[in-house]
Amino acid sequence: MKFSRQGNSTVVFPVMPVVRSSACVVGPMEGKGPLREGFDLIHEDTLAGRTSWEKAESLMLRQSLDIALAKAGLDETQIDFLLAGDLLNQIISANFMAREFDVPFIGLYGACSTMAEGLIIASMLVAGGFARNAALAVSSHHDTAERQYRYPTEFAYMRTPTSQWTVTAACSTVIGVMGNGPWIEAVTAGRVQDNGVTDANDMGSAMAPAFADTVWRHLQDLSREPGDYDLILSGDLGKIGCRLARELLRKKGVDIEDRHRDAGLLIYEDRPEIGAGGSGCACSAAVFSAMVVPSMRRGELKRVLFVATGALHSPTTCQQGESIPSIAHAVSLVWRNEEVKS
Amino acid sequence: MPRANTREKEAYRKLSIKASPPRPILRNAVVAFLVGGAICLVGQIVLGWVSSTGIGRVQALSRTQTIMVFLGAFFTGLGLYDKLGGVAGMGAAIPITGFANSIVSPAMEFKREGFILGVSARMFQVAGPVIVYSFIASLLVSSAVLILTK
Numbered sequence: 046m047k048f049s050r051q052g053n054s055t056v057v058f059p060v061m062p063v064v065r066s067s068a069c070v071v072g073p074m075e076g077k078g079p080l081r082e083g084f085d086l087i088h089e090d091t092l093a094g095r096t097s098w099e100k101a102e103s104l105m106l107r108q109s110l111d112i113a114l115a116k117a118g119l120d121e122t123q124i125d126f127l128l129a130g131d132l133l134n135q136i137i138s139a140n141f142m143a144r145e146f147d148v149p150f151i152g153l154y155g156a157c158s159t160m161a162e163g164l165i166i167a168s169m170l171v172a173g174g175f176a177r178n179a180a181l182a183v184s185s186h187h188d189t190a191e192r193q194y195r196y197p198t199e200f201a202y203m204r205t206p207t208s209q210w211t212v213t214a215a216c217s218t219v220i221g222v223m224g225n226g227p228w229i230e231a232v233t234a235g236r237v238q239d240n241g242v243t244d245a246n247d248m249g250s251a252m253a254p255a256f257a258d259t260v261w262r263h264l265q266d267l268s269r270e271p272g273d274y275d276l277i278l279s280g281d282l283g284k285i286g287c288r289l290a291r292e293l294l295r296k297k298g299v300d301i302e303d304r305h306r307d308a309g310l311l312i313y314e315d316r317p318e319i320g321a322g323g324s325g326c327a328c329s330a331a332v333f334s335a336m337v338v339p340s341m342r343r344g345e346l347k348r349v350l351f352v353a354t355g356a357l358h359s360p361t362t363c364q365q366g367e368s369i370p371s372i373a374h375a376v377s378l379v380w381r382n383e384e385v386k387s
Numbered sequence: 388m389p390r391a392n393t394r395e396k397e398a399y400r401k402l403s404i405k406a407s408p409p410r411p412i413l414r415n416a417v418v419a420f421l422v423g424g425a426i427c428l429v430g431q432i433v434l435g436w437v438s439s440t441g442i443g444r445v446q447a448l449s450r451t452q453t454i455m456v457f458l459g460a461f462f463t464g465l466g467l468y469d470k471l472g473g474v475a476g477m478g479a480a481i482p483i484t485g486f487a488n489s490i491v492s493p494a495m496e497f498k499r500e501g502f503i504l505g506v507s508a509r510m511f512q513v514a515g516p517v518i519v520y521s522f523i524a525s526l527l528v529s530s531a532v533l534i535l536t537k
Contacts, residue, residue, distance in 0.1 A: 197496035201472020241396035
């Protein structure tokens, strides 16, 4: 058997899976942000007309998937796998969304890295010939995440400058064998890293080593330099995490400064309540859908390294004094002008 | 990249502190002082107004507390008290209005999970520790007073 691997941990696709479509449904705050033009549906309130935030999050997931399928001109009978994940316990938003689709379902949890985790699995399913099309949907919701991970939303407390603001959005994408592009050329799954950060309000510091590790291994495996990418997009490192990640990579002799942007810093205007930046599964996913895919289709970006990062902690482990394990998954996307015929 | 050892973790901790913005302690303290003071001023005005009706001091104090708890709960219900807390921190948390907020906010939050396992079970999620330790502290202080003044 011939393996499509290069280096220690990178999968390189001989036939590249295609991003057929992507869609993003967001809440009001994101809808007022700098990327508002790229979103497919903006809800005026965080309940999205539902009776609870959990129901709203699940609804937004379904809406984003409906839009992504419509954009790709597909119906659910043409989807062989549905992959989805979110931040809540038992990934309820994803599970409750999936009960409305008659498609084999694989639930994912990778904290805020779920979008890249899903892209890795979906692209391998398609490239391996196991699926004609694989749909991926991820979501996060500020209010559902706050009440699970922190305090009741109306509780009066001061957020630390290192804390991040969970993005309220749901994003879906369809990966297949033909379509508009961009194409997924290679993926590097991350290793769980833990540099001993215990502050759950400082996830950027916790995740930076995972990001640096994955980017470094990806570049090593493919014998590339940061300059080979037009954009290296991290998921939600925030201001502090970005500084640390760049510093860690600089120590390894890799300078990503001029190529690196962070989705957490692109999604909102810089405001005090945002803290160090946006976060959540939908943070990287929203920037992927609203910025990366459209920019690549316009030919402005030829090659993008999409690296979503996740802090794999829970309130229980933090209260027990455990440090925060983190992960980062890398997906290399390319744009080429001709459409691939199957 | 090999996994971080203890020495590298320590180096990383220092790097992380260096990369983090310093907390604006002075600004926070001034704002907390002003907001906390303003809330107490409101309390003082209420006390003056209640006392002027001619009821006794003990009665006046407990009525003032009731009114301040109501105000804290009311502004939590309007969705304003958490915004005040976001700016003023402990200035909003320490007065009795903050205590009201700490009970009303989880009660509001968990209403969707029902009145028994939601509202009433979660109501003291934040305030519970305050109640437990203030009870212990009052026991210790009153014991000390009892022994010393005997």
